[in-house]
Amino acid sequence: MTITFGPHTIRPGQVFFRSALSYGLVNLKPIAPGHVLVVPHRLVPRFTDLTPDEVSDLFQSAQTIGRVIERQFRGESLTLAVQDGPAAGQTVPHVHVHIIPRRFGDWTNNDDIYVDLEKSSVARVDNPERPPRSEEEMAVEADMLRPLFGETAH
Amino acid sequence: MTITFGPHTIRPGQVFFRSALSYGLVNLKPIAPGHVLVVPHRLVPRFTDLTPDEVSDLFQSAQTIGRVIERQFRGESLTLAVQDGPAAGQTVPHVHVHIIPRRFGDWTNNDDIYVDLEKSSVARVDNPERPPRSEEEMAVEADMLRPLFGETAH
Numbered sequence: 001m002t003i004t005f006g007p008h009t010i011r012p013g014q015v016f017f018r019s020a021l022s023y024g025l026v027n028l029k030p031i032a033p034g035h036v037l038v039v040p041h042r043l044v045p046r047f048t049d050l051t052p053d054e055v056s057d058l059f060q061s062a063q064t065i066g067r068v069i070e071r072q073f074r075g076e077s078l079t080l081a082v083q084d085g086p087a088a089g090q091t092v093p094h095v096h097v098h099i100i101p102r103r104f105g106d107w108t109n110n111d112d113i114y115v116d117l118e119k120s121s122v123a124r125v126d127n128p129e130r131p132p133r134s135e136e137e138m139a140v141e142a143d144m145l146r147p148l149f150g151e152t153a154h
Numbered sequence: 155m156t157i158t159f160g161p162h163t164i165r166p167g168q169v170f171f172r173s174a175l176s177y178g179l180v181n182l183k184p185i186a187p188g189h190v191l192v193v194p195h196r197l198v199p200r201f202t203d204l205t206p207d208e209v210s211d212l213f214q215s216a217q218t219i220g221r222v223i224e225r226q227f228r229g230e231s232l233t234l235a236v237q238d239g240p241a242a243g244q245t246v247p248h249v250h251v252h253i254i255p256r257r258f259g260d261w262t263n264n265d266d267i268y269v270d271l272e273k274s275s276v277a278r279v280d281n282p283e284r285p286p287r288s289e290e291e292m293a294v295e296a297d298m299l300r301p302l303f304g305e306t307a308h
Contacts, residue, residue: 056210087231088256
């Protein structure tokens, strides 16, 4: 089964979570350890395009993933954000939720996380300021996360 | 019926949307026109505390509200954000989703919106840099919005 994220085909080894209508993806250019994405399987650009069932599944998945990611990466809080459309900084035209574990003092200015978020803006997009991780590094992270969700190894 | 937002009691005149489990609230210190909040009726601090039904209702409400708010305030996109816990900038310990209409060029640096978001961080919190709106100004906005959701006037 092919997993798509906007125009990109995602390697199954980078997926650590699957629900009926969504999947969890490790990040090519995370802005913090444990920064992951939750994506509806259906490729639509805007939040308004999702069916009610997709909205429910996406955010119930985000809740499940956030709970595990926060504990696993020793976070104290979470940032959840959707850049819903290009004027909001969305660069991959496929709805996705950013989930980022947070700790007190992790950014000198608490808000700078969002500057970094928009710079990296997303996994698949070139960002000259941040070197992409290797396929192997991402696969290792996904392999570590998958069992935490009861998923079998890839 | 008393509407609460963290430790605060909300005047019904500031509420423009109600669903079974959530409500939509105009903002005391919006960072942009149309910056509103969606809040679960049940007072819980963290996203993980919500039941699956509450998660579904909250984000289906956010979708409905976002669609209307974007059009009404002539946005081109939307930012949706949850500051889930104090280390993520949450100041009112009651789960809430920020919805902010976005336009190209609305912030000189696209990311500065988040700096403003965290400053204002939330409706009910003192922020010396931004004067709060009057009760009347908020009520006027809520009165304008309410019919767009098929709600009767307060």
